[in-house]
Amino acid sequence: MTKIAICGALGRMGKTIATLIDEDPALEFVGGVDVGEGTLFGKRVVSSDDIDIFLAEDKPDVLIDFTIAGAAVKNIQAASKAGIAVVVGTTGFSEEQKEENRNNIEGTIPAVISTNFSVGVNIFWKLVREAAKQLSDYDIEVTEAHHHFKKDAPSGTAKTILEIIKEEAGDREEMYGREGMVGERGKEIGVHVIRGGDIVGDHSVMFAGNNEVIELSHRAYDRAVFAHGVIRSAKWIAGKKPGIYTMDDVLGLSG
Numbered sequence: 001m002t003k004i005a006i007c008g009a010l011g012r013m014g015k016t017i018a019t020l021i022d023e024d025p026a027l028e029f030v031g032g033v034d035v036g037e038g039t040l041f042g043k044r045v046v047s048s049d050d051i052d053i054f055l056a057e058d059k060p061d062v063l064i065d066f067t068i069a070g071a072a073v074k075n076i077q078a079a080s081k082a083g084i085a086v087v088v089g090t091t092g093f094s095e096e097q098k099e100e101n102r103n104n105i106e107g108t109i110p111a112v113i114s115t116n117f118s119v120g121v122n123i124f125w126k127l128v129r130e131a132a133k134q135l136s137d138y139d140i141e142v143t144e145a146h147h148h149f150k151k152d153a154p155s156g157t158a159k160t161i162l163e164i165i166k167e168e169a170g171d172r173e174e175m176y177g178r179e180g181m182v183g184e185r186g187k188e189i190g191v192h193v194i195r196g197g198d199i200v201g202d203h204s205v206m207f208a209g210n211n212e213v214i215e216l217s218h219r220a221y222d223r224a225v226f227a228h229g230v231i232r233s234a235k236w237i238a239g240k241k242p243g244i245y246t247m248d249d250v251l252g253l254s255g
């Protein structure tokens with residue numbers, strides 16, 4: 001039985017993940033951490049100020065983090081001190097925060113980090129990579145849409161898409177929306193962010209050439225698609241050697 005705790009337990013993703021853990025006979029939900037205290041599936045959710053005591057007392061095998069970047073850095077540090085594996089889905093990290101996470105993880109604990117835990121998105125990234133490689137001279141536009149409450153922009157998934165495109169099609173300037181006379185320009189990637197309603201997560205990449213357009217897109221209809229990938233990662237990471245792993249490792253798609 002793998003014991004799991006969640007940081008951000010009372011949030012949208014926290015509750016979705018806890019529901020799947022509760023239904024899985026191979027997993028035990030031991031509680032969580034959030035800004036305020038509460039209970040979830042009969043287990044305590046403590047204030048983030050008490051994370052060290054919580055980890056020492058409830059001893060999870062894996063700590064899952066779906067909070068906000070600043071909080072996630074501290075939670076990963078606490079897991080590292082306690083020697084607990086982590087699965088991190090939080091997005092919006094700065095380069096400095098990513099470096100801090102690497103320092104807290106490498107050589108100390110195993111971690112799966114992904115900007116998107118949906119299996120479909122991980123395959124979508126591979127399709128985008130192939131298209132960017134083959135169509136490196138086309139104009140490329142990235143569009144993402146998320147719900148009204150999403151804090152970071154562009155989404156972590158869109159940032160991963162931008163990294164992939166640049167790796168395959170060469171470095172390009174990111175152009176966030178356009179207004180006025182846009183005139184002549186060099187190679188760029190247009191980035192367009194939409195926020196509204198309860199959109200779970202849409203991403204699309206358009207490759208536009210002369211007389212033709214190829215568009216690749218992924219749409220999530222339910223947060224369960226992310227949560228299922230998180231559960232798969234939590235089962236996979238328990239007992240692994242220290243280091244940072246990706247969903248490719250979890251899904252056996254690397255190499």
Ligand SMILES: NC(=O)c1ccc[n+]([C@@H]2O[C@H](COP(=O)([O-])OP(=O)(O)OC[C@H]3O[C@@H](n4cnc5c(N)ncnc54)[C@H](O)[C@@H]3O)[C@@H](O)[C@H]2O)c1
Pocket residue numbers: 007008009010011012013014033034035036048066067068069071072088089090091092114115116117118152156226
């Ligand atoms: N990687 C993925 O597949 C994936 C999927 C969905 C969401 N996300 C990311 O997960 C994060 C959370 O998304 P959400 O929709 O669940 O947000 P949310 O706002 O519903 O939930 C976040 C929770 O974290 C809590 N929190 C804030 N600071 C905290 C702290 N210091 N310690 C503990 N808890 C704290 C909040 O109170 C809240 O309950 C975002 O960064 C989002 O982009 C990633």
Ligand SMILES: O=C(O)C1=N[C@H](C(=O)O)CCC1
Pocket residue numbers: 091115116146147150151154155156157158200201
């Ligand atoms: O709802 C969110 O917030 C999501 N965040 C991730 C991102 O930033 O890419 C994944 C999709 C949903």
